[in-house]
Amino acid sequence: MQFIPQILFLLALAFGLIFFARNVKRLRRNINLGRDLDRSDHKSERMSKMMRVALGQSKMVTKPIAGALHVIVYVGFVIINIEVLEIIIDGLFGTHRIFAFLGPVYDFLIGSFEILALLVAVSVILFWIRRNVIKIRRFVLSEMKGWPKNDANYILYIELVLMALFLTMNAADLHLQTVGAAGYAHEAGLAGAFPVSQFISPLFDGMSVGSVIAIERAAWWIHILGILFFLNYLYYSKHLHILLAFPNVYFSNLKPQGEFKNLQAVTDEVKMMMDPDADPFAEPAEEEEDDEMPAKFGASDVQDLSWFQLLSSYTCTECGRCTAECPANQTGKLLSPRKIMMDTRDRLEDVGEKLNKNKDYKPEEDDKQLLDDYITREELWACTTCNACVEACPVGIDPLSIIMDMRQYLVMEESAAPAELNNAMTNIENNAAPWPYNQQDRLNWSKEA
Amino acid sequence: MSEELKVPTMAQYMAEGKEPEVLFWVGCAGSFDDRAKKITKAFVKILNKIGVDFAVLGTEESCTGDPAKRAGNEFLFQMQAMTNIEVLNSYDVKKIVTACPHCFNTIKNEYPSLGGEYKVVHHTQFLKGLMDEGRLKIEGGKFKGKRITYHDPCYLGRANGEYEAPRDLLRKLDVELVEMKSCKQKGLCCGAGGAQMFKDAEKGDKEVNVLRTEQAIETKPDAIAAGCPFCNTMMTDGVKGKNKEDDIEVLDVVEMIANAEDL
Incomplete structure (x- = not known):
């Protein structure tokens, strides 16, 4: 009988981890639907960028208030997880505070966790106020209605409840240790230091030992089950960034932001056209063509994007810093770089769901696609390619690259550029300038007074 | 001339x-x-x-x-x-x-x-x-002490990380360099990039160049310095739209140097 809680705990833990593993597998499968992209270069530069930007949060703090609050929650999250290790061991082996033998070090650790938990709780409340009371513009834009809004608040509620449970558990534990309850009191004296929960503990004075044990156990169980739930909530939430921010920054673009990639297939074709020795009537080298010509230019759906762009769509935590800096968005246009990332993820999830149901499903045969069904042409054409969104992203996401790939599809596959742009492009073709001036007049300025 | x-x-x-x-x-x-x-x-x-x-x-x-x-x-x-x-x-x-x-x-x-x-x-x-080699000598001239705000072109600034060369030149002109609320890494686009120069903007509640010009005007400048012909056009239009073209000149950094040299 006494092992029942341990067995239940083991089952909960195993279920939580297996379900998480299943989601990770789906995530990998979906990301790998993307086109190849080689980001295996510059390993040490990538590592140091990851250390600086993801681990070190260097871009978060460009907004000092949000940045500072985020650092608190982030540090709190990482450090309090050390305590989760003890909680898991205690749960599996029926021990009480297994690391208590560390003595003063243990007291210091538990004390720090408590202070961090309080700071996290305060930060989370401030975050909630920023979203729901102050209503900062980037949190209330049109793409943040419905699930994205609720998701953001659920995360804050879960975090707040977890912190409250952690402190309640400690407060009850402190009370039980002090009154010398069996299974709680340690011979060596009080295990742990309780700078925060000591103020909650007096609430239990006068309660029976049994009731306080019930409270302590309940808090302990809900806390650890909550953590397992949260781990599995990630896949369905914008909160995946806590894991994916690291690989996303690692694999992010290291080149100057102004450098847009050149399509190799086009290069091959243009080189052949310009080669005076090329035989225009030559049979195309078939095998080679099949390998090197992409099925289509640019992107109209998620499988046309690179795996990195797809990874980024899962990494995006919808903070909206990109959109807040976007000149088109600031002037009331439809474009929101954040929405580009959210739409990419939504469509990818849609594809993933269809794949779960039918292994032979092919997104290219779907009557739905990313272009038009999620992202409109009006959004794509509003972009000035200014890179403000790319610069603003704290985790190395490049929404502009998706916009460019989709414009490429529109122009190269559908010839669907706005009419004025077609004029400019015709001018470039005919006069070597986007305006209808003659190339022979290019030096006229030098003779004008 | x-x-x-x-x-x-x-x-x-x-x-x-x-x-x-x-x-x-x-x-x-x-x-x-x-x-x-x-x-x-x-x-x-x-x-x-x-x-x-x-x-x-x-x-x-x-x-x-x-x-x-x-x-x-x-x-x-x-x-x-x-x-x-x-x-x-x-x-x-x-x-x-x-x-x-x-x-x-x-x-x-x-x-x-x-x-x-x-x-x-x-x-x-x-x-x-x-200038660093000593071949170009810049001294104050007509812009000395004037309030100048510099607009970062996206493709020089964010795209290629050059924020200081134009500012160094302006400082040499002894101007009072004032920064707009969005500058350098956070500089706001003039609205012309990404081929927007050659098409009408999508529907919105404002033109990008108007917003940028408003940011520039907030600094109460005597002139707006630019480093890009397209930014120049957009800011010039923006200033005209606010009927400020008599008070605020839009000039390329190199024009300011040439003016200072009385060329």
């Missing part, structure tokens, strides 16, 4: 068996747009004055392909790029200076993988270099 500009072409240099120190890439705006031509001329006047040995491609120059690429037409872009690279390589060009950040970005970043590798600098970087 009395003196004639000396603008040798690469073809002339080649005929004489000489190589210039640098190729000046004028760009389409610099060649054809009336406002931008003034920037081109101001730059040439300075080059002539200090005796920089430069040449232009003249009628052999053609659009870098930047607007085509940003509009999504990779094919047209690469056609332009390879045509230009062929010309540049035939003259064995090694160093290029341009007053257009779009040309600058494209030649510097997107030409190398197509076979065009050159040292490419923006004219503000080039002038800063001349």
Whole structure:
């Protein structure tokens, strides 16, 4: 009988981890639907960028208030997880505070966790106020209605409840240790230091030992089950960034932001056209063509994007810093770089769901696609390619690259550029300038007074 | 304006068996747009004055392909790029200076993988270099003490990380440099990039250049300094739209230097 809680705990833990593993597998499968992209270069530069930007949060703090609050929650999250290790061991082996033998070090650790938990709780409340009371513009834009809004608040509620449970558990534990309850009191004296929960503990004075044990156990169980739930909530939430921010920054673009990639297939074709020795009537080298010509230019759906762009769509935590800096968005246009990332993820999830149901499903045969069904042409054409969104992203996401790939599809596959742009492009073709001036007049300025 | 500009072409240099120190890439705006031509001329006047040995491609120059690429037409872009690279390589060009950040970005970043590798600098970087070498001497002049705000072109700033060369030049003019609320890494676009220059904006509640001009006007400047012919056009339009064109000039950094030198 006494092992029942341990067995239940083991089952909960195993279920939580297996379900998480299943989601990770789906995530990998979906990301790998993307086109190849080689980001295996510059390993040490990538590592140091990851250390600086993801681990070190260097871009978060460009907004000092949000940045500072985020650092608190982030540090709190990482450090309090050390305590989760003890909680898991205690749960599996029926021990009480297994690391208590560390003595003063243990007291210091538990004390720090408590202070961090309080700071996290305060930060989370401030975050909630920023979203729901102050209503900062980037949190209330049109793409943040419905699930994205609720998701953001659920995360804050879960975090707040977890912190409250952690402190309640400690407060009850402190009370039980002090009154010398069996299974709680340690011979060596009080295990742990309780700078925060000591103020909650007096609430239990006068309660029976049994009731306080019930409270302590309940808090302990809900806390650890909550953590397992949260781990599995990630896949369905914008909160995946806590894991994916690291690989996303690692694999992010290291080149100057102004450098847009050149399509190799086009290069091959243009080189052949310009080669005076090329035989225009030559049979195309078939095998080679099949390998090197992409099925289509640019992107109209998620499988046309690179795996990195797809990874980024899962990494995006919808903070909206990109959109807040976007000149088109600031002037009331439809474009929101954040929405580009959210739409990419939504469509990818849609594809993933269809794949779960039918292994032979092919997104290219779907009557739905990313272009038009999620992202409109009006959004794509509003972009000035200014890179403000790319610069603003704290985790190395490049929404502009998706916009460019989709414009490429529109122009190269559908010839669907706005009419004025077609004029400019015709001018470039005919006069070597986007305006209808003659190339022979290019030096006229030098003779004008 | 009395003196004639000396603008040798690469073809002339080649005929004489000489190589210039640098190729000046004028760009389409610099060649054809009336406002931008003034920037081109101001730059040439300075080059002539200090005796920089430069040449232009003249009628052999053609659009870098930047607007085509940003509009999504990779094919047209690469056609332009390879045509230009062929010309540049035939003259064995090694160093290029341009007053257009779009040309600058494209030649510097997107030409190398197509076979065009050159040292490419923006004219503000080039002038800063001349100043550091002591060849270009800038002193206060008519802008001394004037309030100037500098607008970062996206393709010079964020795209290529150059924020200081133009500001260093302005400081040399002894101006009072004031920054807009969005500047440097967070600089707001003028609205012309990504081929927007050549089309109407999508529906919204404001034009991007108006928003940017408002940010500039907030700093109460005597002049707005720019480093890009397109930004220049957008800001000039913005200032006119606010009926401030008599109070606030929009000038390229190189025009301010030329003015200060009374060229």
